[in-house]
Amino acid sequence: MQATEESIIKIQGLTREFGKQKALDNVDLQVKKGQVFGIVGENGAGKTTLIKHLLGLYKAEQGKVSVFGFDPVKNPAEVLGKIGYLSEQPDLPGWMTISQYMNYMSAFYPSWDKNLANNLIHVTSIDPDKKIKSLSKGQQARIGLCAAQAHRPELLLLDEPSSGLDPLVRKEILSAAIRTVIDDGRSVVFSSHYLDEVERICDHLIMFRGGRVVLSASMSEVLNNHQMITISSAELNRVGQDKIERLPGLIKLTEKRKEWYINCFSNYEELLPAIEKLSLDILEKRLMTLDEIFLSYCHEQKTLDEE
Amino acid sequence: MTAMIRALTWEVFFKNRVGLIGILLIVPMFWLFSKSFIDEVIGDYVPVGKISFAIMLISVLFLFAIFSYVDVNSKEKINEGFPPHLLRLPLPTWVLSVVPILLGTLAVSSFILLWINFFSDIKLSWLMQLAIISVAGSFISWSQATNWGLNTPTIQKAILLISIISALIFSVIAVFDINQQSTLFSKTYGSFGLIFLLMSGYYFCFLTLVRTRQNESFQIRLSFPTFEISRLFSSNSRPPQFSNGLWAQYWYEWKMQAFAIPLIIGLIAIVELGAAILGSERKIISIGFVTMFTLFLMSAHFMACNKLGGEDFSILPHCATRPLSDFDLAMSKLHPLAIAIFVSYLLFVSTPFLSLYIIGLPDTTTPPYGNEVVEKFGVSGMMALFSLVLIIFLAIFWAVSANGCAILLRDSKLIFFANIAAFIGLGVGLLSLMVYFKGQPGNFETALKASSIYQVLADSPHLIPLTFTGTIISFITFLMRPFQRVAKFEQLKIYAVISSVGLLISLGLLWSVELPIKVSAFASYSIVNLFLLCFLPFLIAPINVSKNRHR
Amino acid sequence: MHLRITQHDGVPIYLQIINQIKQLITSGRLTVDHEILPIRVLAGELLVNPNTVARAYRELETEGWVYKKRGAGTFVSNQQNTLSEEVCKKQIKDRIDVLLTEAHHMNISTEEVIDLILDTSKRKRED
Numbered sequence A: 001m002q003a004t005e006e007s008i009i010k011i012q013g014l015t016r017e018f019g020k021q022k023a024l025d026n027v028d029l030q031v032k033k034g035q036v037f038g039i040v041g042e043n044g045a046g047k048t049t050l051i052k053h054l055l056g057l058y059k060a061e062q063g064k065v066s067v068f069g070f071d072p073v074k075n076p077a078e079v080l081g082k083i084g085y086l087s088e089q090p091d092l093p094g095w096m097t098i099s100q101y102m103n104y105m106s107a108f109y110p111s112w113d114k115n116l117a118n119n120l121i122h123v124t125s126i127d128p129d130k131k132i133k134s135l136s137k138g139q140q141a142r143i144g145l146c147a148a149q150a151h152r153p154e155l156l157l158l159d160e161p162s163s164g165l166d167p168l169v170r171k172e173i174l175s176a177a178i179r180t181v182i183d184d185g186r187s188v189v190f191s192s193h194y195l196d197e198v199e200r201i202c203d204h205l206i207m208f209r210g211g212r213v214v215l216s217a218s219m220s221e222v223l224n225n226h227q228m229i230t231i232s233s234a235e236l237n238r239v240g241q242d243k244i245e246r247l248p249g250l251i252k253l254t255e256k257r258k259e260w261y262i263n264c265f266s267n268y269e270e271l272l273p274a275i276e277k278l279s280l281d282i283l284e285k286r287l288m289t290l291d292e293i294f295l296s297y298c299h300e301q302k303t304l305d306e307e
Numbered sequence B: 001m002t003a004m005i006r007a008l009t010w011e012v013f014f015k016n017r018v019g020l021i022g023i024l025l026i027v028p029m030f031w032l033f034s035k036s037f038i039d040e041v042i043g044d045y046v047p048v049g050k051i052s053f054a055i056m057l058i059s060v061l062f063l064f065a066i067f068s069y070v071d072v073n074s075k076e077k078i079n080e081g082f083p084p085h086l087l088r089l090p091l092p093t094w095v096l097s098v099v100p101i102l103l104g105t106l107a108v109s110s111f112i113l114l115w116i117n118f119f120s121d122i123k124l125s126w127l128m129q130l131a132i133i134s135v136a137g138s139f140i141s142w143s144q145a146t147n148w149g150l151n152t153p154t155i156q157k158a159i160l161l162i163s164i165i166s167a168l169i170f171s172v173i174a175v176f177d178i179n180q181q182s183t184l185f186s187k188t189y190g191s192f193g194l195i196f197l198l199m200s201g202y203y204f205c206f207l208t209l210v211r212t213r214q215n216e217s218f219q220i221r222l223s224f225p226t227f228e229i230s231r232l233f234s235s236n237s238r239p240p241q242f243s244n245g246l247w248a249q250y251w252y253e254w255k256m257q258a259f260a261i262p263l264i265i266g267l268i269a270i271v272e273l274g275a276a277i278l279g280s281e282r283k284i285i286s287i288g289f290v291t292m293f294t295l296f297l298m299s300a301h302f303m304a305c306n307k308l309g310g311e312d313f314s315i316l317p318h319c320a321t322r323p324l325s326d327f328d329l330a331m332s333k334l335h336p337l338a339i340a341i342f343v344s345y346l347l348f349v350s351t352p353f354l355s356l357y358i359i360g361l362p363d364t365t366t367p368p369y370g371n372e373v374v375e376k377f378g379v380s381g382m383m384a385l386f387s388l389v390l391i392i393f394l395a396i397f398w399a400v401s402a403n404g405c406a407i408l409l410r411d412s413k414l415i416f417f418a419n420i421a422a423f424i425g426l427g428v429g430l431l432s433l434m435v436y437f438k439g440q441p442g443n444f445e446t447a448l449k450a451s452s453i454y455q456v457l458a459d460s461p462h463l464i465p466l467t468f469t470g471t472i473i474s475f476i477t478f479l480m481r482p483f484q485r486v487a488k489f490e491q492l493k494i495y496a497v498i499s500s501v502g503l504l505i506s507l508g509l510l511w512s513v514e515l516p517i518k519v520s521a522f523a524s525y526s527i528v529n530l531f532l533l534c535f536l537p538f539l540i541a542p543i544n545v546s547k548n549r550h551r
Numbered sequence C: 001m002h003l004r005i006t007q008h009d010g011v012p013i014y015l016q017i018i019n020q021i022k023q024l025i026t027s028g029r030l031t032v033d034h035e036i037l038p039i040r041v042l043a044g045e046l047l048v049n050p051n052t053v054a055r056a057y058r059e060l061e062t063e064g065w066v067y068k069k070r071g072a073g074t075f076v077s078n079q080q081n082t083l084s085e086e087v088c089k090k091q092i093k094d095r096i097d098v099l100l101t102e103a104h105h106m107n108i109s110t111e112e113v114i115d116l117i118l119d120t121s122k123r124k125r126e127d
Helices: A047-055 A076-080 A098-106 A114-124 A137-149 A167-182 A195-201 A219-225 A233-239 A241-245 A268-277 A290-297 B002-015 B017-032 B035-042 B048-066 B093-119 B126-148 B154-176 B187-213 B226-233 B245-258 B260-278 B282-304 B326-359 B370-408 B413-439 B444-450 B452-459 B463-486 B489-512 B517-535 B537-549 C013-026 C039-046 C050-062 C085-105 C110-126
Strands: A007-018 A021-032 A036-041 A062-067 A083-086 A155-159 A187-191 A204-209 A212-218 A226-232 A250-256 A259-265 A284-287 C066-069 C073-076
Touching: A007 A047, A021 A047, A021 A187, A021 A212, A036 A047, A036 A195, A047 A062, A047 A083, A047 A155, A047 A187, A076 A083, A083 A137, A098 A114, A098 A137, A098 B245, A114 A137, A137 A167, A155 A167, A167 A187, A167 A195, A167 C039, A167 C050, A187 A195, A195 A290, A204 A219, A204 A290, A212 A219, A212 A290, A219 A226, A219 A290, A226 A233, A226 A290, A233 A241, A233 A259, A241 A250, A250 A290, A259 A290, B002 B017, B002 B093, B017 B048, B017 B093, B048 B093, B048 B126, B093 B126, B093 B187, B126 B154, B126 B187, B154 B187, B154 B260, B245 B260, B245 B282, B245 B326, B260 B282, B260 B326, B282 B326, B282 B370, B326 B370, B326 B537, B370 B413, B370 B489, B370 B517, B370 B537, B463 B517, B463 B537, B489 B517, B489 B537, B517 B537, C013 C050, C039 C050, C050 C066, C085 C110
Parallel strands: A036 A187, A036 A204, A083 A155, A155 A187
Antiparallel strands: A007 A021, A007 A062, A204 A212, A226 A259, A226 A284, A250 A259, C066 C073
């Protein structure tokens, strides 16, 4: 279960523009074997675009994409044969019945395990003779998940799979991800809006903003090294805002009701001496929750003026 | 309430404004092909009436599609039946069901009547024109009703529609009183039949909407045990097994799109045979012929789009993420198309003969112009030429459909319109050539023989076909490099073998008949070009699929 | 062995696992030499990353609550023998730290806290 040093996904300098807008801007990332790799970001930040590059649905305009050592555009069969993919929108062929669909999918993957497939379908308690178009979105997602897992893929690729689904289905998705990574050598790439899910199952986190990678670290680093320090307005004025802005790993500096909140991403060894050098009088110091971490990297939010 | 009806009407037209404008633009084309203009100029050499009819047919089909008032949730690509947002309007159900049907009927029948009265030389009484209106109305209301009644199994919908269409055709034949012998199908019975179909169609629509509004699905309950019959058609009990992904994808494309082509042509064939049994004229048979031919041209569109009858040529994400190479994905489109075309072709070829045989025309055992050919070349020569013609026609159908499909698979608006422009340009060029020759003194044949082009051709018959062959070969060479990036040449071997075999057989048949050398040479070059064209889709399709799949 | 993870109060998941297992052991629901769920199984049940569970088990092993048998799994250890005194004292010291901080915020002096501790202890002995 420990991630080995071998990379299954290597992306270098990937850039992609749609018209004038940069959907991806010089993205570098590596996913190692056995990782559960989480991708978060606001809507339109580039998550789905990145995943489409992994599947070969987009060709790299600039930069390189390598999955299992292959270019997904040049060798779609080799790459896609090892990936189990669940997309955000249900795109299963509606006219097929569930059993027809499972049969159809089984033909593409030599490693398809028929018993596992039957078990997974059985667990969903949906009648296999029902047509897919008669299923709800959640049920379609469950079927898609069964098909994605049944061939024990080396990479389970989930693109915002939980969006708009009930807790039962979301649980099944997480279960599938854990089941994958428990099997040695298999990995998961998981993009989601549900930060609690990301926190539970991912061991590495990457965050996109405006097509750029603003954070890429292991989950324990993310959770242990994001500090929020509160100081008073008076203290800020005494020390000087420019000095505060030079604190190591500063992400965001906000003011609310005469108190200043400093969000930093750095470890103790760097931050503590810097604070002591300024002899900063701290009102409160604590670790940020993943929600707060996410928000601090996002664009400036305007608040509703209710006065 | 009038405001809401107006809003409803506006929505129907606004949703399809592009299609409607396109249809309207066809009217000038009718004028071009009408008796008053081109017919006088080239009417002897070009079947103006048939072309005009074909154009009218295609336009009517498009109009049916436009006024098929079904909401497709394009985001989720799920067919939702009657637009749900309209169900919530505070309008009585009978109004909701009547407005789209009325609009559709008005549009389609006025279009057809416009064509009949102003652009063709068919004369119809007011009763027959009324009959046309009610036929359009019945068809629209019944097809709408089957679309809105969502949860009926497709096979039941299909059976229902087929029965309705057959009933419509019989009623029409009766009203038009083509077969003056039979008293069973007299004008009165025919008219009653049409009125009944029209009203029951509307009532069915109304019922469907009532149930939908009450959130139930409208099911057609057949009184005899349905489950046994449906077992015949349903393959749910034993889903097919596949040995590898490529075959699975073939099955997918076949069930998704390709099956429709022989199915539709088969349906037309059945109607044709029915008409022949009823003892109707050759005119109906030739109408069927033209219809089938039109459908062959449309089969390229059918296969290339990702949903039956849609306009979206982008590869569905579900298909694009299959672990298949671009070449295999392209073949998964072309292979089912080949089977569909072959089956349709068999139906296409056999139907006129069966119909003519049933009608009881003399000499149905020999093909058209059979006697003159037998005189010149002997019976074996005639058989050879006839087989050659059959092969050539199949090759032409394949070349047109497959190349069209391969080009459309690029999903590039630019290429699509360039294609249409080239097609139209070719047609215009051909027509102008004919006009040019008509204008020459003497008749067409002498004018042709006197022209410079013919002189060049007669002196060096190799020049033009060689140029054409050279163009195709250089085109193929140009495509080689991008092709090798997406596929290996070995994968093409089998198709190269099939094309070569077809070519050799055709050439063999050609040279077995004693034709003048120059004619044989010219024909040989043309056949070679044709088979090169047949081979071309296997190059174009993978390249275009690659561009489509990896954007 | 039934554990529950909550993500609402900011306590790290691995810590929740550690605390709950400790509670199960001290309350006697997990007896000595009883095998606790393998890492994979617990990860699948709780829907957390196996590394998180592995980290919790490692810390429990370091503190002496459990021991690993090669190839056979992880088992509850006999606390009295293997739990080191320093580790126990450290835990108590951490709790005292939290208690004193809270008291300081509420303006309760350290002496008052000691009085409260002695009071409570007396009441416990009387029950």
